[in-house]
Amino acid sequence: MADDVEDLESFRERARSWISANLSRDDGGRRQGLRMTVSDEEELEAVAHERELQRKLFDADLAGICFPKEYGGQGLTPAHQRALNEELTGYEYPSRIQAPTMTPCAAVLLDFGTEDQKQRHIPAILKGEELWMQFLSEPSGGSDVAAALTTAVRDGDEWMINGSKVWTTGAWWSDWGLCLARTNWDVPKHRGLSVFIFPIHQDGIEVHRIEMLNGSKEFCQEFMTDVRVPDSDRIGDVDQGWTVGTRWMFHERMLHNSPYVTSPVGSGVMESNIGSLLDVARAAGRGDDPRARELVGEARMLSLVEHQLRDRLAEGIPAGALPDQSAAIGRLFSGTTSVRATDITLELAGSAGAAWSADDGPLAEVGVRYLMRQVSCIGGGTTEMARNVISERVLGMPREPSHDRDLPFRDVPRSASH
Numbered sequence: 001m002a003d004d005v006e007d008l009e010s011f012r013e014r015a016r017s018w019i020s021a022n023l024s025r026d027d028g029g030r031r032q033g034l035r036m037t038v039s040d041e042e043e044l045e046a047v048a049h050e051r052e053l054q055r056k057l058f059d060a061d062l063a064g065i066c067f068p069k070e071y072g073g074q075g076l077t078p079a080h081q082r083a084l085n086e087e088l089t090g091y092e093y094p095s096r097i098q099a100p101t102m103t104p105c106a107a108v109l110l111d112f113g114t115e116d117q118k119q120r121h122i123p124a125i126l127k128g129e130e131l132w133m134q135f136l137s138e139p140s141g142g143s144d145v146a147a148a149l150t151t152a153v154r155d156g157d158e159w160m161i162n163g164s165k166v167w168t169t170g171a172w173w174s175d176w177g178l179c180l181a182r183t184n185w186d187v188p189k190h191r192g193l194s195v196f197i198f199p200i201h202q203d204g205i206e207v208h209r210i211e212m213l214n215g216s217k218e219f220c221q222e223f224m225t226d227v228r229v230p231d232s233d234r235i236g237d238v239d240q241g242w243t244v245g246t247r248w249m250f251h252e253r254m255l256h257n258s259p260y261v262t263s264p265v266g267s268g269v270m271e272s273n274i275g276s277l278l279d280v281a282r283a284a285g286r287g288d289d290p291r292a293r294e295l296v297g298e299a300r301m302l303s304l305v306e307h308q309l310r311d312r313l314a315e316g317i318p319a320g321a322l323p324d325q326s327a328a329i330g331r332l333f334s335g336t337t338s339v340r341a342t343d344i345t346l347e348l349a350g351s352a353g354a355a356w357s358a359d360d361g362p363l364a365e366v367g368v369r370y371l372m373r374q375v376s377c378i379g380g381g382t383t384e385m386a387r388n389v390i391s392e393r394v395l396g397m398p399r400e401p402s403h404d405r406d407l408p409f410r411d412v413p414r415s416a417s418h
Contacts, residue, residue, distance in 0.1 A: 006074075006080070011083060011084075019088060022056060023056075023092050025092070043173065047131070050128070051129070054094040054097050054127065055127050063262075067106075071122035071123055072126045072127070078314055081259050091264065094128065095263075097131060098256075099252075100132060100252070101132040103258040104134060108244065108251060117232075121197075132174060133170060134178050135177040139166050146193065150162070150165065150180070150224065152194060157232075158231065159228070159230075160226055160228055160229075161179070161226075161229060163224055167221075169219055170218055172220055176200060177198055178235070180193055180241055180245055181193070182194075185409050187408060192239055193241030195241045197235060198229045200222070204224060205224050212372065213368070213372065249381060253381060256310060256330075259314065259318060273345075276362065277344060280345055280348045280349055281293075281296060282362075283361050284350055284352060286348060299340075299341060309329070325390075328385075328386040328390050328393075329386075331386040346367070346370045352366065
């Protein structure tokens with residue numbers, strides 16, 4: 001009942017008081033992303049600390065703001081989540097637990113999970129006891145996730161899964177996987193998929209870490225060999241995985257715009273870059289350079305647009321004022337502006353962007369970040385796919401031609417290696 005909902009101002013004051021008394025100020029060092037200089041031990045310590053932070057939020061009734069009360073959430077509104085995000089600005093928070101654990105994984109469980117699955121997993125997620133990863137991309141499929149070759153074959157009350165998933169950030173320190181697999185090869189590719197959940201660290205699953213050019217080993221590839229999953233851990237109906245997958249990808253594109261995500265205001269792509277851009281400009285001796293100021297001003301303008309866009313999507317989609325697929329607009333903007341922020345940083349750094357020493361402070365590693373800039377347009381669904389979604393499902397433009405839409409998947413031509 002409406003009378004049971006904590007009013008917004010009381011909630012904000014409660015959150016503000018608790019945060020100032022219980023959380024440390026964030027100096028920017030606990031960022032989520034592809035880390036270059038953090039050892040495995042330090043990473044695991046950070047993950048453990050964020051689990052503790054999540055539990056503290058849960059115990060303070062500040063976790064799962066928009067999750068239903070029957071699963072351990074608060075049953076409040078997106079406006080309450082935005083208020084919490086605003087009050088968290090400048091404080092530490094459990095960044096690694098937000099994506100993909102809260103969204104898309106927990107969001108998919110809420111949408112399609114059985115009552116037993118929700119009761120088993122949502123409270124554990126909200127307490128920081130379970131960290132989830134999405135087993136979605138495959139080495140052969142790129143952005144065409146419906147072309148999954150990972151196979152699930154039924155064996156009585158179990159399924160046997162074989163295949164490989166890739167580009168799973170943080171799988172080596174996570175607990176559970178949400179996996180899209182093929183259960184029917186005799187129908188078109190979108191009609192023969194099913195979704196399963198299972199523990200990541202078990203017999204039959206090998207997690208290999210992939211070293212990037214900047215030294216990060218956050219990305220992983222998983223090899224699954226005869227992994228047995230009970231039918232009770234299937235999400236949605238058999239062969240209806242694309243129905244789940246469509247909503248899954250919506251939640252993935254929502255990311256920080258999702259009402260299920262706790263993310264301080266100012267943690268967006270451009271907002272979090274303004275301070276570092278100023279540091280780079282000063283270190284390069286360009287603090288008074290009009291061109292440098294123009295570039296920082298451009299970044300600030302993009303920051304303001306990003307913030308307003310996030311608010312618009314976060315308010316408009318749940319209210320029905322915008323179609324669900326509008327989440328792709330936020331995905332496209334965040335990817336392209338992240339690239340632009342890196343370009344601006346390199347221009348500000350000048351020659352130090354090509355050669356630097358460890359003593360160069362903010363100028364060090366600018367060149368490496370530039371070489372890694374396209375990651376923001378690939379991870380979490382490519383910006384090319386976001387453009388397709390916007391054109392076809394938001395603007396109503398004609399669909400891109402496809403020659404395999406009605407073919408049984410086993411008849412779709414593939415390379416000899418497959």
